[in-house]
Amino acid sequence: MATTILSPEGATAATAALGSLIRGHRLRIGLTQRELADLSTISVRAIRDLEKGKAQRPRTDTVRLIADALRLGPRARTALEDAVRRGGARHLPLERSAPPVPLHPLIERRAEAAVITEELRSGAERLITVVGLSGVGKTRLALEAAARLHDAGLPVLWHTAPGAVADCLPADDDPAAAPAADCAGFLHGDGPSDTVPPALTALLGDRAALLVLDGADTGRLDFQRLGRLLRELPGLRLLVTADTPWNVPGERLFLLAPLEAPAPTGTARPDAPATRFFLDRLRRVRPDIVPDDRALTDIAWLCHRLDGHPLALAAAASWLTVCDLPTLRGIVESDPAPLLDHLADGRSGSHLRESVGRTLAGLPAGHRSLITELCAAGRDEFLLEDVVRLTGLPLPHCGRTVRDLLVGGVIRSSTDGGRSAFRVLCVVRALASATAGAPAAGAPAPAGTAAA
Known part of the structure; x- marks a missing residue:
């Protein structure tokens, strides 16, 4: 993570950046300005001026004494010295940091976008993970929520995981691209230290901002580093799109199901x-x-x-x-x-098959066997009692199994018959049947809707 957050441009801005670094380190270890002054033998006024960016041409010895008092490691100390040595710097124009431009208009999902936007804007949730089967629209929903939060004044740091399908157009000159990559790298365990890079602390401080990790592999994310990141950047909100939950304390799991598609009975609904x-x-x-x-x-x-x-x-x-x-x-x-x-x-077809295949392979063996049996039964829908009958396991165990399959996105809930039922998704049936070497089960046409 060798991103240069500060770039040459004027002595006043340089001291402001230096002050942000000092303040971030001081707050991280819980010192007041008076306590830091006592430990460093620097006056309270000098420290206050440094943190406010008022000090002009701070002396190297002064910065060294403060670094000693803060007990900074080599990396953090170097960041302070660089801020002084460059003689002038400016903060990246983070306010201009907007999410990428979506390739397609938003069809439905406005209710879901409103919920995510409000929970992150208000700070009621600081970590939301949107899960669902590949291709269900997680990235498009995240783009909508990020755009709404950007309109509300929050800068957006967007990072698409390597190998993920980028269903959007990133800005060529996005000032937040490098900091977003640094945040993602830190959460993935990059770097030898668990300390939040001081450059990120200087950039974000306690300001409200949104970090989006699109297409994240939650199995590779470091929960301990997440806790440190959220503590040291109290205004940061994190929105993750992934195939599977992170399963960490404080995570708000948002299950994104496919679009509503009622069974066609009588006159078809063009507004479905x-x-x-x-x-x-x-x-x-x-x-x-x-x-x-x-x-x-x-x-x-x-x-x-x-x-x-x-x-x-x-x-x-x-x-x-x-x-x-x-x-x-x-x-x-x-x-x-x-x-x-x-x-x-x-590419979309091969990506969908590979993603669904990974999802199925990641399920416990018992879950995969249940999916195979449900597909072999040839029924459009199944009930919770069907799972009990097929597995012979207690009701609570079967309830957890159905929840796991819902979270994995391989089934969806259905109320076509007027009661709570579930369907194995067609894309899952198709892949499961192809894997088994059998033709995909086709659903019979609803009564009164013979093929034209």
Whole structure:
């Protein structure tokens, strides 16, 4: 983490940066200005002026005495000396630090974005982890929440994990890119010391700011360093998107399910969230298709069959460049697995299969066996008592199993039958069936909605 947070530009700003470093170290070890003055033999007034950025051309001996009193290690001491030696510096324009620009408009999810935004803005939560199956829209939700918080005055530090799909356009001159990478590196255990880099302390201090870790591997994050980061940067909020929870104290777990896709009964609802999402993608690939009642019936069935999973819906819509809606519906009825490949972006299909495969592989063996049995049963929905029957295990154990599967994103809740039930996601069925060497189970068409 060799990021230079301070860059040459004027002696006044240099002393302000130096003062922020001194103040951060002093508060970290719980000293008052008077106590630091006594330990360093520097006057209280001199320390106060340094911390406020009023001191001009601070002497090297003065900084050395303060560093001794603060018992700084070599790295922190070097940061103080660099701030003096450069003779002038400025803070990065953190107020300009905005989240990346999303590639697609937000379809639904406004209620979820409002909840996350308010919890982070108010400080009611300082760590929110958004979990869900790959392609469900975690990054897009985080972009919306980050944009709202930026509008509310919070600078946003955004970091996309290496290898994650970046569904956004980062700014070329984002001043927070390097500090965000430093924060991510610190939480991943980079560097020999568990001390928060003084440069980050100087940059953020106690100001309110949002750090987003998009596509994080929570298994590699260091909880002890998280605690230190949140203590030393009291205004920092952390929003994480991941396939699995961090499972640490203080974590607010936010489960993101696929879009609502009601079972098509009678007249199809064009305002259903999944249908609206599909219609948006349809307009992009086939603006000539007029969504009349017959088309809406097919679309509603497709959305329900694909469980409202956004990436699966986008991939299916891309196939309309080479087929019509009735043909697409026929493919989904027989074997939806090929539709996981987006015709305009082959990477999304392979990424989805790999991500779902990792999710399934990460489940306990008993959970995987249950998924296999549920898929083999060929039923659209299952109840908690079905899990008890299939596993022969006590109800509390089965309840925890269902929760694990919900958190993993491989099943979703359903109230189509008027009671609490669950569905194994179509993308999971397709992959599980392909892995087993069997054809993917297709759901029968709802009554009264024969394929056109």
